[in-house]
Amino acid sequence: MQQEYIPADIETAVQQWWHDQQTFRTVEDPHKEKYYCLAMFPYPSGQLHMGHVRNYTIGDVISRYQRMQGKNVLQPMGWDAFGLPAENAAIKNKVAPASWTYDNIDYMRGQLQRLGLGYDWERELATCTPEYYRWEQWLFTRLFEKGLVYKKTAAVNWCPVDNTVLANEQVVDGCCWRCDTKVEKREIPQWFMKITDYAEQLLNDLDQLSGWPEQVRAMQANWIGRSEGVEIKFGITESDEVLSVYTTRPDTLMGVSYVAVAAEHPLALRAAQTNIELQTFIEQCRQMETSEAAMETAEKQGVATGLMAIHPVTGELVPVWAANFVLMGYGTGAVMSVPAHDQRDYEFANKYGLPIKQVIEPTDSAEYDLSKAAFTAKGALINSQQFDGLTSADAFNAIADFLEQQNKGEKQVNYRLRDWGVSRQRYWGTPIPIINCPDCGAVAVPENDLPVRLPEDVVVDGSGSPIKSMPEFYQCACPQCGAAAERETDTFDTFFESSWYYARFTCPDNDKAMLDERADHWLPVDQYIGGIEHAVLHLLYARFFHKLMRDEGLVSGDEPFKNLLTQGMVLKDGTKMSKSKGNTVDPQALIDQYGADTARLFMMFAAPPEQSLEWSDKAVEGSNRFLKRLWRSVQEHIEQGEVAELDIDVLSDELKALRRQIHQTLTKVGDDIGRRHTFNTAIAAVMELMNTLGKLTDNSEQARAVIQEALEIAILMLSPITPHICHQLWQLLGHDEAVVNVSWPQVDESALVQDKVELMVQVNGKLRSKVSVVADADKDAIELIAMADENVKRFIEDKEIRKVIVVPGRLINIVVAG
């Protein structure tokens, strides 16, 4: 009597069994190869979304596969629990961010467990607990003593009506999301970490990351943006001031027709005191959003400051302009402008009627037209006095040397990377462990006084962080002189917490230290999995933190993540699922209706992990259908009773072919899961095998033996993807040991041997026929057989054969004239 496939029953039972057996509890084992698999931990937003299901299923499939390879697999899970949404929810629902967050964690933990993910829950952590954040406070104070953190003013988005700082996300079309007021830029003092001190390492160590996608390494390299150039000093007339500019094209120095400074540049601010037009312009720039996209796409505008700069070589005077495209945060906040050889300068010069002076001409016959566009390629110098005739490369050095001798400039390596501003004027985050004393200045909170606890019993109303109006939080004594002082009320950027959680998972129970020797046992993470949207920021900050922790003696490697898999998004109707678009699909409903195995199978089958995945209700049904067929196939097989021993010497050709397919599939699936991570093609291969099996009409003893082999191998291959149904079917096939503890099957090489192969026959690159030849046929024999083929003859008769190309095992191409 056949059992029906009821996923909910099977899955609950199997999950209970894993729980009882402590299947996924992991302890360090010196006798086994370790494998640390980590999927980016979620923000506890309230419920899982499809992106989570995809992310964690990928991690679980890899973890289970590696376990079948005999490795000691660590797969932990936790919560990136600080962040803005908790404050928004607090305002909306009048509930404290802490309780909202903890409730969400409890609910989402249940959802993850229902998906059958093999986590070691004993290592669970939440970043909003003092047990976690105390250690990053501790690290920050260490870095403070080392001089790796500092305070300076930086621009934020400011809403003048709500009197609060806005995240870029809270700025909609340049206005506050809540009151629609025009957002302003405001400069306020903030803490920065000197990531630029590590720029060179962060760039160079990308070479160690051969297990990372090339595109992510490229993005990080571009983000760090190392450039070699020259810092050049321009004098300012009627003053002793020096205006430094940074350029990567010193060869164009003689073509400078103006100098542009950022609106917030001290020189512009000073000139504005006596210049109404400039004042207005700076005011306008203040109304710009702080995001790079907004800055760069805004129309290029400027105002002359009235100041004149002195050219360091010729002594000529060139005007100083304030311009909205010059960023105060990059280089020196000032650039020299060479309209003839830079497109942005060119457009700006045309707009404001500034001179365009050509100083570079091509060394080849490249065409250019300065009346239409700038000539931006390198070449040879003209109109450049003593530097005429030099190539751009030679002129780079000649001009740099000249300036250095004159004390008017020097070569410099510059990075696009800016120091990391970690201050947030928000409540729901880790308090910055600094005390501001009127006499001693900024003082780190002593180790004994850590953690600085964030009060959790608060009311958030949108008018700014509640701890900023809690004297009981911020009033304190200076740890150095004992005078009355005030605590920082800003909190850390939440990227702070997510920059080291991977390490804490190795020793989450240690209450004496940030990390212990277990960190070096498990790190680096062997496989890290997360969204491509994290390609730069999170992954760069985590790499930076790893190096900080290394230099503190906490870990010994240079890099945290050996292999990286960047998963694509889950889309519906071609766009990202989002509440605002109303195109979300709740994974819970999916699990409730079809079970976790179907959800997992669909996620793995619908697209390769790195590509975006288009949601489809119908395709989910298809995945479910396959599992039902699989279930039935096993049931029908076992109903026929005992299976005889397989004797490979007596098999029919059909059964030999089936065994070949079984072991070809096994080879492919192992490669697809283990190396390529293309779970979709792995599943397709198993489906093909099952389709072949379904067509088999032979029900001899030996056929049943081969079917048993096929089903066993199919179940083992699918078990990392759909572990619950496979657990059950494995038992039905007569095994006592649980499938989760079984090793990956061995390929029988002898089954793969083939005596005949099919070759494609092309004439002039077009497929004309197929021929079957013995596997070890030589080129001449293949040629003869192909030429003799009727269909081929038609296309080659009466024609001169120019060439014959034979690709062994694949095809033969006959090239004829005419």
Next chain:
RNA sequence: GCCGGGGUGGCGGAACUGGUAGACGCGCUGGAUUCAAAAUCCAGUUACUUCGGUAGUGGGGGUUCGAUUCCCCCCCCCGGUACCA
């Protein structure tokens, strides 16, 4: 704007190293089963075709015996853009 990725049947995708374009799945069509439906099973399914073939992987050009794959130019979509996580 800048950086990165993508574009293949009606749809999701496959083709891994330049060698059978469209595996596998969905959908659709026809059939079987059924009182009927659902479910299930079987067959077919790129377009055009004089049934020999021809065209075809966003558009245009190039390299090659052979290009979805390599090169050049262009178009469109998506991600990131430093205070969303």
